[in-house]
Amino acid sequence: MLREIQGPSGRLQTMLDEPPRQTRVSAEGLLEVGRTTAPRAAVVLGHPHPQHGGTMHTKGTYQTGKALARIGCAVLRFNFRGVGLSEGTYAEGIGEQADFAAALDFMANRFPSVPLWAGGMSFGSWVGLTVGARDPRVSALIGVAMPVDRYNYDAVRDSAKAKFFIHGEFDEICSIHTLRAFYSQAADPKELVVIEAADHLFQGKVSHVGDAIEELLADWPEAANREPT
Secondary structure: OEEEEEEOOEEEEEEEEOOOEEEEEOOOOOEEEEEEOOOOOEEEEEOOOHHHOOOOOOHHHHHHHHHHHHOOOEEEEEOOOOOOOOOOOOOOOHHHHHHHHHHHHHHHHHOOOOOEEEEEEOHHHHHHHHHHHHOOOEEEEEEEOOOOOOOOOHHHHHOOOEEEEEEEOOOOOOOHHHHHHHHHHOOOOEEEEEEOOOOOOOOOOHHHHHHHHHHHHOOOOOOOOOOOO
């Protein structure tokens, strides 16, 4: 569903994937549509760098969002200020963090009483996970292709919230060695999936991003709370 929300610098262009409506067949054989199923979580995703072609439609961001929707989440992708139809201009990441906070507010109000997760890809992971780490409403952080040597991820590293990271083996922006070093210092709980032979944008491997999301989150937190066998 394409829509707009109000951001701190004007309207933000968004794409919202909501849980499917419940359906059943009546005694007369008619298809009846009921209420919308409550989502497992309400998720906000940030996209790659606005000045390098990043938008909410970037393939890795798109696949992340669609995978989260498949496992029952309500997912809001949006264009940062100055991108697409979003109003405003690029603001060095600080304004974009304010945009992300506004998107979290929108999802928290639209889907009250469900878990709130924050995620993003590349530049959007720095923006989204930093805001999410500081927001007490957010319970999970999802980072795809995180350039941890280009931005300050200290708030993410030190957060005690559940963290899920996806990275390309041959990421040319942030090497897998650098990401692993960051991961080793990050507070628990945390999980990492490395996509073999994938670059920063997962060219030719982008469907694997969705697979990784489902692998990590399809049964979380239920699996984390399960007694070992």
